[in-house]
Amino acid sequence: MTTSVARPAAVPSAEVPVPSRLSAHIDAVRVADLIAQLLVELGEDPAREGLIGTPDRVAAWWNAFLSSDGTASATRFTESQLSSQLVIVGGMSVWSLCEHHLLPMNLQVTAGYVPVGEVLGLSKFGRIARHFAGRLQVQERFTRQVAEYLTSVIGREDVAVAVRGVHLCMSMRGVRMKEASTTTVHTGGRFGTDTVLSQQFLTVAAGHWGTL
Numbered sequence: 001m002t003t004s005v006a007r008p009a010a011v012p013s014a015e016v017p018v019p020s021r022l023s024a025h026i027d028a029v030r031v032a033d034l035i036a037q038l039l040v041e042l043g044e045d046p047a048r049e050g051l052i053g054t055p056d057r058v059a060a061w062w063n064a065f066l067s068s069d070g071t072a073s074a075t076r077f078t079e080s081q082l083s084s085q086l087v088i089v090g091g092m093s094v095w096s097l098c099e100h101h102l103l104p105m106n107l108q109v110t111a112g113y114v115p116v117g118e119v120l121g122l123s124k125f126g127r128i129a130r131h132f133a134g135r136l137q138v139q140e141r142f143t144r145q146v147a148e149y150l151t152s153v154i155g156r157e158d159v160a161v162a163v164r165g166v167h168l169c170m171s172m173r174g175v176r177m178k179e180a181s182t183t184t185v186h187t188g189g190r191f192g193t194d195t196v197l198s199q200q201f202l203t204v205a206a207g208h209w210g211t212l
């Protein structure tokens, strides 16, 4: 894995507004109380030494997860490529929660677009991915939301987003396939009609995943 970042030689465009969050804050006291009740239902004693403070910590975690900065997620960039045709930003790794099981899923995101004049600031991609990861999700909807938001920001349909997800609900329960991953791809504009362009994008995306 390379940690160097080849930045496109373009000035980041104007500040990109990220849409407001569904749930900015939770009632932490109420959530902590509910967690304590859950522990009781699970046969635990919330007053025992190891669990003192657990309800508060869990409530604080939910608050952080649902907050706009996505502090529970990590984002990093390993590479970006810029040609006259295609910009690809990959190596973005965010954590979300599967809405079917409330278990974590790790989403490796690669986004591509065809710029006209301006190039979107690299850090924006990470913020956008974190934003849509910080809620109860399914991978397919996450992929579409990131793609649609990028499309609106860039103002063009030529956007592709590929996501490789590893879901703990698959790793821990059910089929227990530790290495199983799910890949989702959303293509728009030229990525849907130009097979060379889409193949270039998918090749680079697969390369990113191979190094993670």
Ligand SMILES: [Zn+2]
Residues within 6 Å of the ligand: 098, 099, 100, 101, 102, 103, 167, 169, 170
């Ligand atoms: Zn699940």
